[in-house]
Amino acid sequence: MSAFLNALLLGAGYNAALVAIGAALLGFAAGAAGTFLFLRKRALVSDAVAHATLPGVGIAFIVMVLFGSEGRSLIGLLLGSAVTAAIGLVIVEWMARRTRLSEDAAIGAVLSVFFGIGIVLLTVIQSMSSGRQAGLESFLLGSTAGMLYQDAIIIAVGGSLTVLATFVLRRPMTLVAFDAEFAAASGYSVRQIDLATMGLVMAVTVVGLKVVGLILIVALLIIPAVTARFWTNRSENVLWIASGVGACSGYVGAAISASAPALPTGPIIVLVSAAIFVFSLFFAPARGVAAALYRHWKFQRRVHLRQGLLELARGEPIFDTFTWRTLRRAGLIRRDGVATDAGRAQAAKAARDECRWDIARKAHQDTALTGRYDGLTPIEEVFTPDEIAEFDRLIGGPRIVRPGDHQGAPA
Amino acid sequence: MINTALDLVTRDGWAVSPDNLADSPLAIRGLTVAYGEKPAVFSVDATFPAEAMSAIIGPNGAGKSTLLKAALGVIPRLSGDVTIFGAPVDAARNRIAYVPQRASVDWDFPTTVIDVVLMGLYRQVGLLGWLTKKHIETARACLGRVGMADFAHRQIGQLSGGQQQRVFLARALAQGADLYLLDEPFAGVDAATERAIVDVLKMLKAEQKALVCVHHDLATVDTYFDHVLLLNVRKIAEGPVETTFTAENLQATYGGRLATTHIEQLNLAAGAA
Numbered sequence: 278m279s280a281f282l283n284a285l286l287l288g289a290g291y292n293a294a295l296v297a298i299g300a301a302l303l304g305f306a307a308g309a310a311g312t313f314l315f316l317r318k319r320a321l322v323s324d325a326v327a328h329a330t331l332p333g334v335g336i337a338f339i340v341m342v343l344f345g346s347e348g349r350s351l352i353g354l355l356l357g358s359a360v361t362a363a364i365g366l367v368i369v370e371w372m373a374r375r376t377r378l379s380e381d382a383a384i385g386a387v388l389s390v391f392f393g394i395g396i397v398l399l400t401v402i403q404s405m406s407s408g409r410q411a412g413l414e415s416f417l418l419g420s421t422a423g424m425l426y427q428d429a430i431i432i433a434v435g436g437s438l439t440v441l442a443t444f445v446l447r448r449p450m451t452l453v454a455f456d457a458e459f460a461a462a463s464g465y466s467v468r469q470i471d472l473a474t475m476g477l478v479m480a481v482t483v484v485g486l487k488v489v490g491l492i493l494i495v496a497l498l499i500i501p502a503v504t505a506r507f508w509t510n511r512s513e514n515v516l517w518i519a520s521g522v523g524a525c526s527g528y529v530g531a532a533i534s535a536s537a538p539a540l541p542t543g544p545i546i547v548l549v550s551a552a553i554f555v556f557s558l559f560f561a562p563a564r565g566v567a568a569a570l571y572r573h574w575k576f577q578r579r580v581h582l583r584q585g586l587l588e589l590a591r592g593e594p595i596f597d598t599f600t601w602r603t604l605r606r607a608g609l610i611r612r613d614g615v616a617t618d619a620g621r622a623q624a625a626k627a628a629r630d631e632c633r634w635d636i637a638r639k640a641h642q643d644t645a646l647t648g649r650y651d652g653l654t655p656i657e658e659v660f661t662p663d664e665i666a667e668f669d670r671l672i673g674g675p676r677i678v679r680p681g682d683h684q685g686a687p688a
Numbered sequence: 689m690i691n692t693a694l695d696l697v698t699r700d701g702w703a704v705s706p707d708n709l710a711d712s713p714l715a716i717r718g719l720t721v722a723y724g725e726k727p728a729v730f731s732v733d734a735t736f737p738a739e740a741m742s743a744i745i746g747p748n749g750a751g752k753s754t755l756l757k758a759a760l761g762v763i764p765r766l767s768g769d770v771t772i773f774g775a776p777v778d779a780a781r782n783r784i785a786y787v788p789q790r791a792s793v794d795w796d797f798p799t800t801v802i803d804v805v806l807m808g809l810y811r812q813v814g815l816l817g818w819l820t821k822k823h824i825e826t827a828r829a830c831l832g833r834v835g836m837a838d839f840a841h842r843q844i845g846q847l848s849g850g851q852q853q854r855v856f857l858a859r860a861l862a863q864g865a866d867l868y869l870l871d872e873p874f875a876g877v878d879a880a881t882e883r884a885i886v887d888v889l890k891m892l893k894a895e896q897k898a899l900v901c902v903h904h905d906l907a908t909v910d911t912y913f914d915h916v917l918l919l920n921v922r923k924i925a926e927g928p929v930e931t932t933f934t935a936e937n938l939q940a941t942y943g944g945r946l947a948t949t950h951i952e953q954l955n956l957a958a959g960a961a
Contacts, residue, residue, distance in 0.1 A: 318794075448810045452807050458792055463810070464778065510798050511798055511800055512798045513803075
């Protein structure tokens with residue numbers, strides 16, 4: 278635990294601190310680029326891109342060994358992965374556009390074929406003389422163990438450039454995601470902007486290979502955006518919240534991984550972001566499950582309150598237990614079901630508003646206004662005070678029923 | 689008949705001459721669009737007049753929306769030429785405003801009313817620019833023109849169909865264009881919204897803008913529009929509503945799909961035979 282706290286506070290050594298900051302930047306970039314992937318509803322394309330990096334890693338290693346180097350240069354491996362990822366992306370796009378295959382079929386085909394090629398290459402490399410120390414399998418699930426200073430710098434620089442590009446392109450990408458036809462009519466090239474979005478996703482994937490690994494990078498792209506959606510109804514805010522969630526996940530995940538080096542980094546980072554996601558799913562005020570339940574309960578309560586008041590006004594007994602409890606809790610009826618003073622007053626008001634609506638439907642010209650009757654909307658929100666006064670005049674004034682009176686007398 | 693081609697052109701009352709083409713806000717020549725190997729629009733010529741409201745009408749699947757989208761380059765065209773105020777479309781983008789069909793977007797998208805209207809200003813702002821107070825005021829003014837000023841910060845998913853259509857119109861207003869292309873602006877909207885939209889469109893016409901609407905309601909053609917294009921994959925007729933919107937042309941456009949009784953109820957131009 279103290280090792281974890283140490284890592285969290287950047288006290289677990291220079292290298293671990295570097296890795297945590299790099300992972301946070303990567304998470305920020307993934308959240309930002311992933312937002313547009315999510316808004317464009319093309320989340321799974323990133324999975325194909327991620328899996329298509331593996332053959333590139335293998336080929337780059339083999340090429341570097343053939344040219345006499347050790348084959349462990351991170352930048353060389355990442356460049357190789359970028360090349361095959363781009364090829365995979367272009368194939369998915371081409372298949373979806375030029376053949377009758379749907380995009381998900383194209384994704385499935387590219388993902389599995391490229392991953393298969395990659396695994397074959399890794400197996401070949403294992404049998405090469407210098408292959409054993411390569412540690413290429415860490416690209417599958419990510420590992421920060423033995424990460425070098427240069428590696429962290431590459432991640433930091435790549436992540437920052439991706440964030441910058443995402444920021445510059447945020448408006449066209451939002452426009453294409455919301456309304457591609459309008460974007461095209463305004464002169465944006467939808468295809469180029471889509472390619473740019475995917476290019477950013479590819480950049481995040483390649484940069485994140487070392488830390489998160491190719492199998493789980495898609496989670497770091499998607500989960501922050503989905504999480505952010507629970508908190509806000511504005512795309513600009515989705516972008517910032519997703520970036521924040523991604524950065525948080527990256528930082529905390531890397532810190533945990535640093536304090537327990539046996540754990541693979543990628544899964545830890547993804548689990549941290551999943552924890553934030555689950556929390557948001559339930560407790561986010563804008564769209565969370567708890568908030569939705571609460572809003573529904575409040576609405577149900579309004580309906581029952583209104584129905585109960587109208588039943589009271591008509592002098593009917595109340596059978597519905599929810600209605601009964603609602604009225605009791607609001608102090609509108611007594612234990613024996615008889616209305617309290619407040620209950621009588623509110624029931625009279627409810628009955629009167631129903632009368633006013635009846636008159637409004639007959640007397641008022643604007644059917645758009647009278648059409649707003651739904652049993653709950655207060656009449657004061659629809660009509661002006663002078664209009665309501667006019668309805669009251671047509672009804673003929675309030676009547677007060679006093680105990681002892683057998684007939685209502687005009688007040 | 690010997691001079692059939694010439695005859696067709698003059699019968700529309702819309703003679704085609706090169707100078708007319710340059711004046712027209714939207715001129716289409718020989719436009720063909722195909723989905724797969726089936727033409728949705730075949731070799732259509734149309735010359736929409738300036739400072740007027742034009743309607744494109746025709747049955748379902750006649751290619752009305754397709755024509756509009758292909759003219760704008762939203763979908764690729766197989767052949768044909770389109771000019772906007774005499775210039776190629778790409779050179780005249782800043783003079784065009786487009787209102788797509790309401791159903792073409794996901795209304796659960798995380799955005800607010802004012803943000804949608806601001807999208808009409810994105811090109812003006814550019815990639816590196818910032819949205820300033822001036823832009824937001826422009827957007828608010830456009831919302832005001834469609835009677836939606838109080839809804840600026842609503843999430844778009846909470847709007848009624850008519851309100852959604854008004855927001856799209858406000859976004860087009862924000863583009864500050866000279867040519868407005870609208871795809872079924874009155875489809876599925878309430879009566880109050882239809883009135884509000886028509887008022888805005890008439891105001892635009894008074895400001896000497898040109899408007900082209902894909903339209904489906906034959907009963908309102910003669911009250912709303914000046915010029916009409918009857919389309920059913922190919923062009924059936926084109927010209928001023930008074931001379932072109934005839935029972936004969938409608939029958940040719942809709943075929944058996946339009947009952948004779950329905951035609952009789954319309955306030956049609958005197959049948960030009």
